[in-house]
Amino acid sequence: MQRTKFFLGGALILAAVVYLIFSSTQASAQYFMTVDEVKAEGSSVVGKSLRLSGAVLGDTIQYDSDTLTLTFDVAHVSGDNSEIEAQGGLAEVLEQAVNDPTRQRLSVSYVGAKPDLLRGEAQAIMTGKLGDDGVFYADELLLKCPTKYEEAVPEQAATK
Amino acid sequence: MFAEFGYGILVVSFIVAIYSVFAAVYGATSKSAAMVESARRSMLLMFPLISLSAAALIYLLVNNHFEVAFVYEVTSRSMPTYLKVTAWWGGQAGSLVFWSWLLAAFASAVTIRKWERDIEFLPWVIVICSTTLIFFLGMVVVFENPFTRFWLVNGNVEPHMFAPANATLFTAGDGNGLNPLLRHPGMVIHPPMLYLGFVSYVIPYAFAMAALITGRTDDRWIRLTRRWSLWAWLFLSFGLVLGGRWAYDVLGWGGYWGWDPVEIAAFMPWLTGTAFLHSVMIQEKRGLLKHWNMILVILTYALVIFGTFLTRSGVLSSVHAFANSPIGPFFMGFVTLSLVVSIALVIWRWPMLRGETEMKSMLSREALFLLNNLLFMSVLVICFWGVIFPLVSELFTGQKVTVGPPFYERATAPIFAALMFLMGVAPLSAWGHSTIQTLGRAMWKSALAAAIITAVLFATYTQNYIALIGFFLIALVLLVTFQEFWRAARARQRAQSENFLTSLTRLMGRNRRRYGGYIIHISMMLMAIGILGIEIFQKETQGSLKQGDQLDIGGYTVEYRELASWDDSGKGVNFTRATIDVYKNGIYLGELNPRIDYYFDSQQNMTIPGNRSTFRDDLYVLLVDWQPVSSMGATFKIFVNPLVNWLWIGSLLFLVGIIFAAWPDRDPAEEPVRVARKANQTSAAD
Numbered sequence: 001m002q003r004t005k006f007f008l009g010g011a012l013i014l015a016a017v018v019y020l021i022f023s024s025t026q027a028s029a030q031y032f033m034t035v036d037e038v039k040a041e042g043s044s045v046v047g048k049s050l051r052l053s054g055a056v057l058g059d060t061i062q063y064d065s066d067t068l069t070l071t072f073d074v075a076h077v078s079g080d081n082s083e084i085e086a087q088g089g090l091a092e093v094l095e096q097a098v099n100d101p102t103r104q105r106l107s108v109s110y111v112g113a114k115p116d117l118l119r120g121e122a123q124a125i126m127t128g129k130l131g132d133d134g135v136f137y138a139d140e141l142l143l144k145c146p147t148k149y150e151e152a153v154p155e156q157a158a159t160k
Numbered sequence: 161m162f163a164e165f166g167y168g169i170l171v172v173s174f175i176v177a178i179y180s181v182f183a184a185v186y187g188a189t190s191k192s193a194a195m196v197e198s199a200r201r202s203m204l205l206m207f208p209l210i211s212l213s214a215a216a217l218i219y220l221l222v223n224n225h226f227e228v229a230f231v232y233e234v235t236s237r238s239m240p241t242y243l244k245v246t247a248w249w250g251g252q253a254g255s256l257v258f259w260s261w262l263l264a265a266f267a268s269a270v271t272i273r274k275w276e277r278d279i280e281f282l283p284w285v286i287v288i289c290s291t292t293l294i295f296f297l298g299m300v301v302v303f304e305n306p307f308t309r310f311w312l313v314n315g316n317v318e319p320h321m322f323a324p325a326n327a328t329l330f331t332a333g334d335g336n337g338l339n340p341l342l343r344h345p346g347m348v349i350h351p352p353m354l355y356l357g358f359v360s361y362v363i364p365y366a367f368a369m370a371a372l373i374t375g376r377t378d379d380r381w382i383r384l385t386r387r388w389s390l391w392a393w394l395f396l397s398f399g400l401v402l403g404g405r406w407a408y409d410v411l412g413w414g415g416y417w418g419w420d421p422v423e424i425a426a427f428m429p430w431l432t433g434t435a436f437l438h439s440v441m442i443q444e445k446r447g448l449l450k451h452w453n454m455i456l457v458i459l460t461y462a463l464v465i466f467g468t469f470l471t472r473s474g475v476l477s478s479v480h481a482f483a484n485s486p487i488g489p490f491f492m493g494f495v496t497l498s499l500v501v502s503i504a505l506v507i508w509r510w511p512m513l514r515g516e517t518e519m520k521s522m523l524s525r526e527a528l529f530l531l532n533n534l535l536f537m538s539v540l541v542i543c544f545w546g547v548i549f550p551l552v553s554e555l556f557t558g559q560k561v562t563v564g565p566p567f568y569e570r571a572t573a574p575i576f577a578a579l580m581f582l583m584g585v586a587p588l589s590a591w592g593h594s595t596i597q598t599l600g601r602a603m604w605k606s607a608l609a610a611a612i613i614t615a616v617l618f619a620t621y622t623q624n625y626i627a628l629i630g631f632f633l634i635a636l637v638l639l640v641t642f643q644e645f646w647r648a649a650r651a652r653q654r655a656q657s658e659n660f661l662t663s664l665t666r667l668m669g670r671n672r673r674r675y676g677g678y679i680i681h682i683s684m685m686l687m688a689i690g691i692l693g694i695e696i697f698q699k700e701t702q703g704s705l706k707q708g709d710q711l712d713i714g715g716y717t718v719e720y721r722e723l724a725s726w727d728d729s730g731k732g733v734n735f736t737r738a739t740i741d742v743y744k745n746g747i748y749l750g751e752l753n754p755r756i757d758y759y760f761d762s763q764q765n766m767t768i769p770g771n772r773s774t775f776r777d778d779l780y781v782l783l784v785d786w787q788p789v790s791s792m793g794a795t796f797k798i799f800v801n802p803l804v805n806w807l808w809i810g811s812l813l814f815l816v817g818i819i820f821a822a823w824p825d826r827d828p829a830e831e832p833v834r835v836a837r838k839a840n841q842t843s844a845a846d
Contacts, residue, residue: 005522010534017538017575021545024571025563032550032560051562065704065787065795079560113702113784113795117765127564 030127035076038130039104051127052136053079054106055097056143058120070110070141074124075103090144094121110138117143163228166216167307167321170257173209173264174297176202180290188283196283203271203286206264206293214261217254217306221247226332229319230254230306236337236761238732243338246348250338253306255351259468260296262359263289270363278384284370285363292362295494303487337732340759340766346406350399354426357396358464361433363388365461368454372505377450377512382440390822393437396430397818401811410766414700414780414799416807419565424543425470429463431543432456435536441673442526445591447516449530451506454513456533458502465495523594528586535579542571569695573626580633580688583681584640606643610635622697630692634685641678668820676821683817686810693777693803702784702797714800716779717743721751723786723794734758738783738794742772754783754796777802 030051038045038052054074061072075097078084084093097103098121108126118124118141128138180202187195217230221244226232234247234254249255267289275282300306308319311327318324341347364385371381403423404416417423436456442449469491506513519527546563553561588602614632622628645664653663668675701713705720718740725736737755741748752770759766772779778801785795 006519006527009522009531013531013534013538017541020571020574021542024542024567025545025549027570028563028566029561030564032562065785065793068702068704068795113782113797 032079034079035074035104035106038106038136043132046130046132049127049129050136051125052106053077053123053125054108055094056118056120056122056124057098057105060107061118061120063114068111068113070112070114070118071107072118072124073105073107075100075105077123090123091121094123107135108138109135110141112141115141115143162216162219162225163307163309166213166220167301167305169209169213169216170297170301170305170307173206173213173260174294174301176205176209177290177293177297180206181287181294184283184286184290188280188287196286199283199286199290200271203290204268206290207261207268210257210261210264214248214257217257218245218248220307221245224335226335227309227329228306229308229310232310232332232335234335234338236335236732238730238761239337239343243343243348247338249351249355250342251306253300253304253308255355256296256300256304257306258352259355259359260293260300262355263293263296263362266359266363267293270366278380280374280376281367281370281381281384284373285366288366288369289362299487299490303490334761337759337761340733340757340764341410344406344410346402346409350402350406353395353402354399355468357392357394357399358429358468360388360392360395361429361457361460361464364392364436365457368457369502369505372454372502372509375509375512377509379440379443379447382443382453386440387822387824389433389437389440390818393430393433394815394818394822396426396433398815400426400430401814405808405811408804409771410768414698414769414782414797414801415694416804419546419568421547422470424547424568425467428540428543429460429467431536431540432460432463435533436460438529439533442529446526448519448526450513450515451510452533454506455503458499458506461502462495462499465491465498469495521593521595523589523596523599525586525589525591525594528582528589532579532582532586535575535582538575539572542568542575546571577629577633580630580637580685583684584633584636587640587644587678587681603640606636606639609639624696627692627696630688630696634688634692637681637685641681644678645675672823673821676817676819679817679820680814683810683813686806686813688810690804690807690810693806694801697802699800700798702795704785704787704793704795706793711796711798713798714777714779714802715744716800718752718779718781718796718798719743720794720796723792732760734760736783736786738770738786738796740770740781740796742779752779752781754781756783773805775803775805778804 028049030049031045032051033041033045035052035054038050052074055077057073057075061070063070077093077097078087084090087093087096108124110126110128123144125142125144126136126138127140128136131137180199183195183202184199186192187197187199220228220231221235222241224231224235224237230251230253234250235244239247247254249258267286270289271282271286305321308321310317310330310332311320311324312330313324313327317330318327320327323329364381367381367385371377400423403426407418408414408416436453439449439453439456443453469488519530521527546567550560550562553559584606585599585603588599590598610632613635614628617631618628649660649664649667652658652667653660656663656666658666699714701711703709703711705711707720707722710717710719719742721739721741723736723738725734727734735755735757737753740752740754742750742752750772752772754770755768757766757768758764767782767784770781770783778799780799780801782797782799783794784797787793
């Protein structure tokens with residue numbers, strides 16, 4: 001009798017945890033996509049929560065400091081880290097992406113402060129939703145700039 | 161010279177560790193006390209050896225030896241000496257040496273005394289500690305050598321430990337420097353605190369395995385390592401809190417915890433460690449849950465290794481690519497191997513670990529402790545699911561999907577609420593047997609008072625029902641806990657005819673774990689007040705202001721006064737600092753100075769908030785942008801974080817509670833025996 005009670009209690013907790021995990025996963029899942037994939041999917045991903053990365057095109061950056069609205073375009077880069085490594089590292093891949101006019105591009109709109117790291121050839125990692133107008137509305141904007149900081153081996157010019 | 165010396169010593173330590181494992185196994189299986197003694201001595205040799213190697217590394221760091229790759233990566237000429245020393249754990253290779261050094265220190269502390277009555281554990285504790293050391297030292301010696309130097313080979317710079325043919329040593333002019341985000345006093349002690357916690361957990365694990373191997377599966381191993389688990393928990397908790405405080409002070413997003421994979425990696429061993437802390441009490445008092453305790457300590461150990469793997473190289477790598485590291489598979493292999501071997505041992509000793517009695521009542525103290533454990537495990541499962549979900553989804557659907565902070569918040573919030581409710585109920589239930597009636601009698605006054613407090617809050621402060629549930633639970637736990645202190649102290653006062661304060665202090669002194677635990681419960685509730693405040697009531701606004709412009713938020717008015725920007729070439733930093741005046745209801749409260757530090761060497765910004773902290777709320781102002789000198793406009797992001805100070809006050813009390821519980825008793829040998837205590841039990845006394 002007691003045993004059954006304990007087992008029932010345990011099963012109840014298990015069920016609750018499974019429910020919590022699945023409902024919360026569904027409610028907050030974000031799909032990793034690349035610019036190419038977003039363009040290919042088109043309207044079917046409108047309104048879904050997406051996580052997207054792209055190379056920032058420097059001369060498209062515009063900031064309206066009255067409405068705090070930031071707009072810029074990003075060019076497609078691969079979402080696969082090992083692929084990026086194979087193509088010569090992040091800095092190389094970003095530079096290629098920006099200078100390649102045949103790459104797919106996507107306009108991004110973000111309301112908030114202009115991040116200091118936003119500049120041409122930076123990698124923007126954004127979460128948000130694709131609007132009906134084909135513009136990506138980002139809620140969150142993270143930027144990565146491959147700089148000297150990440151170099152594992154010093155430039156030879158540094159020799160004394 | 162120093163590089164070769166340091167590396168040589170590491171290789172020697174590695175060999176000594178291998179020897180000590182073989183000597184200990186041989187000594188234990190052939191019953192040779194001399195071999196065990198030899199293993200013990202080689203174990204004791206590890207600490208001075210690794211210390212020497214660490215000293216060589218620190219020498220290189222402090223003296224700008226930029227021919228060493230690790231020194232080049234984590235230091236630069238402009239860094240002050242204390243930061244150069246702490247850069248030791250600022251990168252992956254160095255932090256692995258640091259880990260090994262701590263483990264050697266703890267293992268020495270354990271093996272340095274003679275063990276008389278627990279001598280059969282000794283060889284196996286040495287085996288576990290040394291095997292862990294072999295793993296970490298092996299990784300340092302083979303994959304992540306901090307003494308690797310740069311060599312000029314045919315016009316290319318290449319990192320190697322020893323000179324390749326036709327190569328000359330290459331010295332860089334200056335190093336990359338420690339990431340500016342990590343140049344913060346909180347960050348200087350945050351990693352060592354976490355590591356202290358991580359490494360301390362190796363010791364209870366080692367004793368648990370020794371107990372399984374020797375078949376001495378009573379609660380001796382738990383009693384021997386009780387303080388280790390408490391101190392481990394202290395350091396781990398302190399490390400987590402420091403990390404949160406650092407994020408609040410430095411990262412400039414107005415928060416303290418972001419459910420980042422690295423944070424979760426440090427949080428998971430804390431969860432199993434906390435469950436373990438509770439469930440060992442059931443084994444000590446009732447002789448139950450022996451299998452469970454073994455599994456918890458094994459899980460904690462595995463999560464500690466896993467957590468070291470995820471956190472090893474600091475904050476920045478957490479954003480994404482930790483899978484690129486060559487040591488990844490090696491780490492996962494070791495975690496898997498130790499899990500498989502440990503679980504096999506548990507299965508082998510399964511019959512010996514049977515409980516001595518049975519759990520009878522669903523509301524007894526032990527049943528509620530078990531429930532507490534299940535809830536902690538549930539949080540663990542949720543965290544683990546969140547961390548591995550991108551991998552799982554990619555494997556099964558080909559689509560990479562991630563879950564963010566909302567997932568963790570949504571899924572864990574009901575469980576944390578249930579844990580809080582348990583904190584209110586469990587201290588009132590008795591070992592062995594409790595019923596709804598006995599619990600109700602003990603609880604109704606506190607519950608009623610908590611309900612009244614909640615009603616008052618509903619009328620005056622908030623109508624948010626999640627916040628109200630939270631505040632009700634907080635009030636309930638606080639009242640029940642205070643009532644426990646009060647009742648026990650009154651009872652003692654009557655029996656011993658002392659005054660109330662004497663009674664209270666003597667009572668607490670005689671049962672440190674119990675009352676330390678209650679202090680921790682109280683501190684948890686203070687922290688919960690802060691968390692509810694910032695999570696539910698946080699207000700934010702942002703705006704671009706010209707000089708003299710004002711912005712209103714949450715009862716405060718901020719006015720932008722001026723902006724100054726200057727270089728400090730000695731530190732290699734450009735500072736841009738805004739001055740804003742803060743008013744509330746027209747009364748001037750003072751000025752705040754949010755600023756942005758730009759580090760030339762790493763081309764990176766650091767946003768330092770201006771923060772005005774009170775018990776009621778924090779006004780947290782970030783400078784996010786400024787216009788050229790002519791117009792002197794600036795953009796600010798402003799948060800009002802209600803009640804968040806209670807999070808930090810609670811954290812401090814939390815430390816007090818753990819230290820109180822872990823403080824050595826006058827005579828630790830005189831521990832209460834389980835059977836003797838059963839006789840005089842009332843509902844509240846254990």
